[in-house]
Amino acid sequence: MYRIGFGDFFLLSVPTGGGASHILIDCGVHAKDLGSMRAAVTQMAKDCGNRLALVIMTHRHADHISGFGSCADIFAEIEVERVWMPWFENPDDQKAVAFQASLVAMAGQLGRQFQARLAAKPDPAVEQLLSMAENITGGLGVAGIAANQKALNVLHGGFRNSQPKPDYYKAGDVPTLPAALAAAGLTAEILGPPIDDALIRQMTNKNQQYLAGATEISDQPARLKPFGNAFRGRREDYGDKAFAPYGYDRLKSMLDGAQPDVLAAQAKAADKTLNNQSLVILFSFAGKNLLFAGDAQWGNWENFLYGGAYGTPGHTQLTARARDILGKIDFYKVGHHGSANATPKDAVKAMRIGCVGMCSTQEHAYNEVPRAPLLDALRQRMNDQLARSDQVAAAPDKPANPDAGPLPPAFSTPGQQLFIDYDF
Template sequence: MAARRPTEVVIFTYQVGFGDCFLLRFVYASMARHVLIDFGTTGLPEAAESDQMLRIANDIAVKCGGVLDMVVATHRHADHISGFATKDGTASGDIIAALAKAAVVLQPWTEAPDLAVDAEGPLPDDHQGFAARRASLAAMQVFAAELVAALAAKPPRGLSKAALDQLAFIGRDNIANLSAVENLMAMGRQRIYAFHGLAVDLRKVLPGIKLRVLGPPTLKQTATIRKQRSSDADEFWQIAPQRLATEAALGAGHDELFPGHPYDRTTRLPMEARWFARRVEAAAGDQKLALVRVLDKAMNNTSLILLFDVRGKKLLFPGDAQIENWAFALAQPEITALLAGVDLYKVGHHGSRNATPKTLWNGFANRGGRTKKGRMTTLLSTMPGKHGSADEGARSEVPRTTLLKALLDDTDLHATHLLDAGKLCDEVRIRLV
């Protein structure tokens, strides 16, 4: 029996810049099993080579001995799945697909490709609502693509360069990578679309390891929470189709509210009206930016939250889950007690301010100073300067300065932006015996 239990876990955190890619190796007495969690980027570091993702795929092939036992795509954002893209059998996604021929592929329930109005999916007694909301998610991605393309071609007045850069970044990240999505749909021998509480039996794939799915919850599971937040219930997970249509219509017609009236000395707009015009144009630009932010938040909240229990060691991988995703799990005393004992935490959403809830952070019993016995380990895949702003009014830089300080002070932090230039990955070893 002992031979069927791991003796060590090795975790490789790959340098993908702004993105995630983790290879977990579970070492047994006479074998090893490998799990790939995410493989994507929306911006490589300046020191990285242009073929970095291909190099990483080849390195994964070497490290796993040509076989991946499990592939996890926490959610659809490009910075988590772009590496799964294929091209003529030679791209990074082609390499991963060859490694994962017999793998179990785990994705959130929102990615199930064959759901229909009468599908017997995660919401067996609410098929119609489930299908409609899932359809709205696909519609949001199309809307994001069209909106970002239009704004890139003709930026609205009133938005700063920083705001425009943020809008473009979020929009690109939300646009579906069709090749990567289709590759994941066809990959492996078994695909599981998971949600909070789903029992995932991995005894044959990862013997001696227990996997708990803490998120995302289904819409049915979040009904109580949605009721408590009735003022914005339609934004809790996805924009409802009727609202999406309304908001899309708001952006139709002229891109400018005052066409033909630039704010310079040649304007025909009366002097007393120029102040008002500037304010209205700025508000319209802010509204468009807010729409794309909503899309980004909705997609992040479909992230898988996975807790691996390996001989008493707990490894937490939450993708980009934000507070709406976390809230359901953190409201349950059994789950918070379980999370208190986490030994390794993959920092959510590249270190953003809204993906490591303080309830979660304060509950970690193993965080503490350098002399703390059994001090927890944290993994952070990020790239400063890519997203957000450190301005006092915004305080949205990624990674967030205050969170980064807490990670450095209270955990053994392994962060990709602290790796030596040219180093392909970081390595963490956890002995289990």
């Protein structure tokens, strides 16, 4: 697990025939960028000998893919055998193409409106909303190309070899592993994302979150008021000419759609929808089971845990398969950097006592992330063997976060900076 700031960057190395084959799972940072991405990618390329058996993009948020774009020159020297992405990235799926285009267009429009508001007046709440919008696009890169699009271009063909067309997976698909990994005995099961639109739209279930009472930030944004009461009025105060040329009803509809609280809700919904596209993968090797959940939120977990929409007939408790997987889990990559909405209570309660976890996170990037009650619950389940990326220095001038506590003894920091190791 590399420390780059608020983002995910994991390297999984599998013993194969006297050597090792490597799986890269995401490579990105967005908020609280520590400036260590290039050093981390350089280190990764050296450690894997410029060869990756498999590259996995869980979803297209900047904090999971930006490194592919910013370090495109390094990746251009790396040979890659296979690339996995969620089904939402399949260019031959017109439904997926339209869905992503609409999401990116919305994020771009929201970003411009938030930038305009910040230009008029600094506002930390709007800054966070802008960060959410730009996490979808990556912001504007060189030559006017969105940074996330540059990263996607690398994933679709920017490696040293002409790797095969990426594989696009949904829950239940049987993935194709590189030959060396399969021969070594590694298996993989795709647990998410679901294909069901209704589940993808299921963002949050408060009853399944580890909340902190009064400190919980509501998913419904607080109403922002950009104008003082002196500037407020009623319809009856104005004649019809005041609303020309659109007319009162149309103008009201246009203004309602541009209200700060509406824009905030749209930004949060877009952000969570993209998280719910995450590939969720269970790897098994030599009797060990590793769960990588990306940033999956409620609908994605709901499909895995209950086999469908929770509370509907036949989907009111954990499936036997979900209980079996979680009851045998040895390693869990904590979802969504330790956010409250990405690791349901039922999932934590079903995890094997004594498993270990890694959480890539950075404090003060977003409100109450990582979520203390969630991390406390995971530590209890894991017998305190939960590592945070900020427990290691990113560089000599960027030390470990003292508030993160000491690194648990199950983990190591071979170079004393940049990454944390766990060996089975």
